[in-house]
Amino acid sequence: MMIIIITWLIVGSLDCAAAFALFFFQTKQNPLLLLKGISSAALGPRAFSGGWEVIVLGLFFHYFIALCWTVFYFIIFPRLLPCGTVFTNAVVFGLFIWVIMNIVVLPLSKAEPRPFSPIIALINICILIVAIGLPCAYIAVHYPLPGFAFN
Secondary structure (H helix, E strand, O other), rough: OOHHHHHHHHHHHHHHHHHHHHHHHHHOOHHHHHHHHHHHHHHHHHHHHOHHHHHHHHHHHHHHHHHHHHHHHHHHHHHHHOOOOHHHHHHHHHHHHHHHHHHHHHHHHOOOOOOOOOOHHHHHHHHHHHHHHHHHHHHHOOOOOOOOOOO
């Protein structure tokens, strides 16, 4: 259980740092606005007029989602792709996260839809592979949960 918590904090922090960097380089705006954008999934457009409470809520949502993906990787993913390499598992998991978040989660949220950009999609997929897929895959192979190990 401790390995899931450690992995969660690593992937949540890596993904957050990468998202902040991408947001800043794209918009030249304060990356904390990104956390308001995350909050807008639950609050809708009014999230952007909120203060620190909305930013903290966005950070909570970000880390909660990272926890869900980390738990999913350790508990369910070994059953879906039991014999892939660390790199293969990282790529498949990163792509899987991107698809579920963009095809299922975001359309069901109150967040404003954004226009599709193939370049931004590719960058986001790479971030998910590196920030979430690789740490989960590497740590799960080296510190497997009993009964949930990759064979």
